[in-house]
Amino acid sequence: MKKPQAYRVGDATVTRVSELLLHDFKTTELIPEWKPELTACFEEWMVPTYLDEAHTHVVISTHAWLVQTPDHTLLVDTAVGNDKKRSIPPFDSLREPFLERLAELGVRPEAVDYVLHTHLHSDHIGWNTRLTDGRWEPTFPNARTILPQRELDRWAERVEKEGADSPKTAPYFDSVLPVLEAGRVSVIGPEGGTALDGFMFHPTPGHCSGHMSIGLSSGADYGFFSGDVMHHPIQIARPEWSSVFSEDHDKGRASRRWALNHAVETGALVFTPHFPGSSAGSVSRTPEGFAWRFA
Ligand SMILES: [Zn+2]
Secondary structure, three states: OOOOOEEEEOOEEEEEEEEEEEOOOEHHHHOOOOOHHHHHHHHHHHOOOOEOOOOOEEOEEEEEEEEEOOOOEEEEOOOOOOOOOOOOHHHOOOOOOHHHHHHHOOOOHHHOOEEEOOOOOHHHHHHHEEEEOOEEEEOOOOOEEEEEHHHHHHHHHHHHHHOOOOOOOHHHHHHOHHHHHOOOEEEEOOOOEEEEOOEEEEEOOOOOOOOEEEEEEEOOEEEEEOOOOOOOOHHHHOOOOOOOOOOOHHHHHHHHHHHHHHHHHHOOEEEOOOOOOOOEEEEEEOOOOEEEEEO
16 A cells, blocks of 8 residues: 655645445435435545545545654544444444554554544544454554544443444443543543643534544644534535534534634634545635645
8 A cells, every 4th residue: 555645834844544435325325415416526536535436435444543742642543443243234244454554653552642533433533442362452552632522422422322232332332431441531521622732522413423623733833633513525525414423414504614614714724534535625715615636
């Protein structure tokens, strides 16, 4: 595999650690409002990287972002992970060389000193742990994990409702609890705030109620880890279109608009969790909405 592009944000370097490319989602299964007659004008830049040749299926990526600053080595979200039993078929029992890809970037798991989470869905927490002698052990033994408190509360509510043996709560038990039990978790309150020097959590609810995007300031540069405020670049051109993964569509739309305006106003380099291609880019305003330019 070609070495991934490393982006500079001031003193920091940001590099994608790839995991999966999914081609099985129909456009309307991801975004019910998707209509070919409304998207024809975007097909030139979307096909084939983000939309298949037949214009019927989107392409979705799962990956993590590695951030290396002069002081720290950290990951923003940790993708799906290996060996996890999942009810979503493409995420079930993966055997992906994610840690080998990280090693190719010169990073051993022991060297990761922080993991930051936008939210705690199964496709963002998987590599928090790995199966070792039949047990889920923290993959990054020296890392402090920083995450939105509300997301932990949501898992507690879900475990209370569904029980500990449900497939619905498996991601908590295999990918969150082992890190909590290792005593290496710090939480961010509902108002967001600074986590580490230069890293700021911004509440962007909608996809889920505890969801946060993460800004990275370094020198005059700014990076923005959007999280799941959007799942496909069509939602930049059409920010009012929600994906099926949004829990609260109105809040999701408001958060997406906030995030896109924020990206324009700050001149951010935006790092997305599910766009294929380079997964990174910048946003500008258009008369109808916003435009995306891949970096
Ligand atoms: Zn996601």
